[in-house]
Amino acid sequence: MTDPVDTVIARVKSVYGRWRRDTPVAQMRADWDTLFSATGDAAFEPVTAGGVPCAWVTAPGARTDRVIVYFHGGGFQVGSLASHRELMSRLSADTGVRVLGVDYRLAPEHRHPAPLQDALAVLTWLRAEGFVAPHTALAGDSAGGGLALAALLALQGDDATPAAAFVMSAWTDLAATGESYETRAASDPIHQRPMIQAMARNFLGKEGDPRDPLASPLYASDEQLAHLPPLLLQVGDDETVLSDSAAFAARVNAAGGQAECQAWPGMVHVFQQFPNELPQARDALRQGGRFLAAALGLVPNGDPSA
Numbered sequence: 521m522t523d524p525v526d527t528v529i530a531r532v533k534s535v536y537g538r539w540r541r542d543t544p545v546a547q548m549r550a551d552w553d554t555l556f557s558a559t560g561d562a563a564f565e566p567v568t569a570g571g572v573p574c575a576w577v578t579a580p581g582a583r584t585d586r587v588i589v590y591f592h593g594g595g596f597q598v599g600s601l602a603s604h605r606e607l608m609s610r611l612s613a614d615t616g617v618r619v620l621g622v623d624y625r626l627a628p629e630h631r632h633p634a635p636l637q638d639a640l641a642v643l644t645w646l647r648a649e650g651f652v653a654p655h656t657a658l659a660g661d662s663a664g665g666g667l668a669l670a671a672l673l674a675l676q677g678d679d680a681t682p683a684a685a686f687v688m689s690a691w692t693d694l695a696a697t698g699e700s701y702e703t704r705a706a707s708d709p710i711h712q713r714p715m716i717q718a719m720a721r722n723f724l725g726k727e728g729d730p731r732d733p734l735a736s737p738l739y740a741s742d743e744q745l746a747h748l749p750p751l752l753l754q755v756g757d758d759e760t761v762l763s764d765s766a767a768f769a770a771r772v773n774a775a776g777g778q779a780e781c782q783a784w785p786g787m788v789h790v791f792q793q794f795p796n797e798l799p800q801a802r803d804a805l806r807q808g809g810r811f812l813a814a815a816l817g818l819v820p821n822g823d824p825s826a
Contacts, residue, residue, distance in 0.1 A: 525786060525791075525798065528791070529709045529710075532710060533709060535551050535555050536710060545597060548597070549597075549600065549626075551598075552599060556602075558606040560577075560605055560610060562578055562580075562582075562605075562608070563576070563579075570644055572624065572641050572642050572645075573623040574621060574623060575601050576618055576620055577605065577608040577609055577612050577620075578619075579612035579613035581616065582613070582615075583616055583617050583618065583818070584618050585655065586618075586655045586657075586816045586817075586818070587619070587656050587657075588611060588612070589619075589639075589657070589658050589659070589668075590611065590621045590658075590660060591635075591639060591658070591659070591663075591664030591668050592660065593660065593661040593662025593665065594626075594664075595662065595663050595691075595723070596626060596722070597628070597722060597723070600623060601621045606795070607661070607793050607795070607805075611812075613809075614809025614810070615810075615818075616809075617812070617813065620646070624639060624667070625638055627722050628722055631723055632724050632728055632735050633735070636667065636670055639668075639670075640674060643656070643671065643675070647680050653682060654683050655817070656680075656682040657684045658682050658684075658685040659687065660687055660690070663723075664687075665688055666687075666735075666736070668685050669768070670735065673737055673740050673744055673748070674734055676744060683750075684749050684750045684811070686754075686811055687752070687753050687754075688790050689756065689761055690753060690764060690765055691764055692736060692737045693730075693739075693767070694720035694730040694736045695720070695736060696730075697763075698762070698763025698766075700760050700761065701760045707758040708759045708760040708789070711759060716761070723735070738764065738767060738768050745771055745775040746772075746777050747777070748777050749778075749815070750815060751780070752808060753779060753781045754804050754807075755783055756783070757787060758787060768781075769781035784804060791804070792808075
């Protein structure tokens, strides 16, 4: 019997394997959306939030007085609300809260700090809509996970700082200095250091600094890290980006903050995006959902906590 993880890897490699240096970015984005074409069971309602295209993703029975703001992955070059619709649907169901997916601007048309500007515009809009900080949480995967953490850093000292963040395979170090690029090179079928560095250059531009904390949250100061809200980081133990999560969580905790890093054995980059194939993905999302629900003041059945 074929290992489900191998099936997932083959699906992803079938897309990456078609891309060449001259493949248009529009084709890459279309291919990525096709790869993750499942929609899930949640209602999907497009909305413009602070001038940024977004969508409300609401699972049956989900509360609308809380919100999880979701930033999709894709190396800041591909990915969309379409490619992450099922993941957002699952997250809404597992938290009992509706999700606001953010269709932030992508490189190379829009480089750093455009995605961060969009993230902050959406959070400002939510505040104007009446969502107070204790009723708002962030989530994201890969580049979107890093973006969620960067948004928290940018908001420090602001009373609109969200209550928590749940990030998956977060890209926190665009300089790609982590030891896992060596120790996990043989086990990661897709993401190797040269590819990660190329995506970083594409996002930052020639003059961009890969150690800018608002692009690479790993390089934030201890003082900044100490004031972050509670964090849950999940990452595959087989992926080269493992250190991005493990090192970031370690730095937050050493600075006096609260961050849990879960390294899932045998799992690859953003394995949570394959809930139909991988029971580990379903379990991970349930754990993330419970974490966010608690941070938003809810108990497992969705009722307000005392």
